[in-house]
Amino acid sequence: MQFLRRPTAPRSSFVRRFAASLVALSISALALVAVLGVIAPTPARAEGQIRVAEQFGVVYLLLNVARDQQLIEKEGRKQGLDIKVDWLKLSGGSAVNDALLSGSVDIAGAGVGPLMTIWDRTHGHQNVKGVASLGNLPYYLVSNNPRVKTIADFTGKDRIALPAVGVSVQSRVLQFASAKLWGDKSFDRLDRLSQAMPHPDAAAAIIAGGTEITGHFGNPPFQEQELAGNPNAHIVLNSYDVLGGPSSATVLYATEKFRTDNPKTYRAFIDALADASRFVAANPDAAADIYIRVNHAKIDRGLLLKIIRNPDVQFKIAPQNTLPLAQFMYRVGAIRNEPHSWKDYFFDDPALAGGS
Structure with missing residues (x-):
């Protein structure tokens, strides 16, 4: 009586299957490494670089002074950083907001209206908030x-x-x-x-x-x-x-990620703005010359000095009287998230103490 035996694969077939298993195992191992690479946190961009978007007008005087006097770079050195500052000039809040959301700039300069629009749009995501005011100027x-x-x-x-x-x-x-x-x-x-x-x-x-x-x-x-x-x-x-009174019309804002990932650069920027504010208050004539020089402005210097010295104008970085406009925008449906305080749409910072 012959017993039926299960046929065995030729040795060459066995080798091929064994080799295929090794390849599959290698691919799986590589895939695991790739997945771990994706899951593992990637290092934040090194500090020491900041890109600032500004627009036109004397309202950007604090930025003009910071640029001309290299105040951001000076404050950066106090933080142990050699900060590279790039300046970009745009026109209109829409263009500025697009540049910020695309990652083309780190600090955006525009009006309270564009700030509220992008704060509302990024609420719970990029979390864009105000960094500082550029002062109170009547428009x-x-x-x-x-x-x-x-x-x-x-x-x-x-x-x-x-x-x-x-x-x-x-x-x-x-x-x-x-x-x-x-x-x-x-x-x-x-x-x-x-x-x-x-x-x-x-x-x-x-x-x-x-x-x-x-x-x-x-x-x-x-x-x-x-x-x-x-x-x-x-x-x-x-x-x-x-x-209803003096108010900050134009402000600076940034994403939460930039602020979190670059604390020393962010601190240097805020401190530089405060330095610029003190400079303008103490040296209005020099500030006027800086505005003309930085902007290549064709403006009567006497008229410019009159604007800077106008008692209705205050070049300070704490926002003032921004909430009425923000609440109006919510009331008419221009934004979906209701602001209850100016601190809802500005980052918490000691330099902004006394804001509104």
Whole structure:
């Protein structure tokens, strides 16, 4: 009787299977290493580099002084760092916010309106918050149309230039003023007359006249140049009147990650701003010269000094009176997250003590 035996694979087949097993094991091991590499925390970018986005106007004077006097670099050396600072000039809160979210810049300079927009958009994610104020400066809506005495006098024939429609702080203040005049449901009534335009171009249009741009919601020094350069130019709206007093219109902000990953660089930047604030207060003439030099500005120096010395202007880094605009934006649905305090949308920092 013959017993049936299970056929065995030829030796060559066995070798092939054994080799295949080794390859599979190797692949699995490599895959495990790759997975562990992904899971393992990657080191943060080395400190010592900061990229700052600014825009146009005297409101950025603290940054101009910090740049000219190399205050960030000086404060960095106190932290044991050689900080490399890159400066980028943009126009409009939308462009600035896009640059920050894309990782092209680390510190963004724009109005409170763009800050609220990006704070709301990144809430619970990148967590963008305010870093500091660039000071309290009144912003004027100037018109060269003699018939326009208040915002109610603008018609379909007028166009109001501002940095970014529906995003910039000028646009938000105009909406706030419209809501006070016509009610919250009509807060965006003048958006249809608004046109995005860099401040220098808008100022040139107001001074020259003869174009569809009959209004410009700007900032210093462009608004003062318009008032001095065209006899028909006059103030239609003052941001301080809308917001209930002196307020920080333009601020700096950053992602939570940059602040967390670069504590010494961040500290050096804040300290440099404080240094710049003290410099401007003690040396207004030198600050004026720095503004002209850094910006290659074609501006009357006497007019510039008048702006810097204006008692309504305070170059300080603690934000002031920002909450009314923030709460208005929530009330009309411009942002989804309700701010209860200015500390909701600014990083907690001793340098900002006394903010509002």
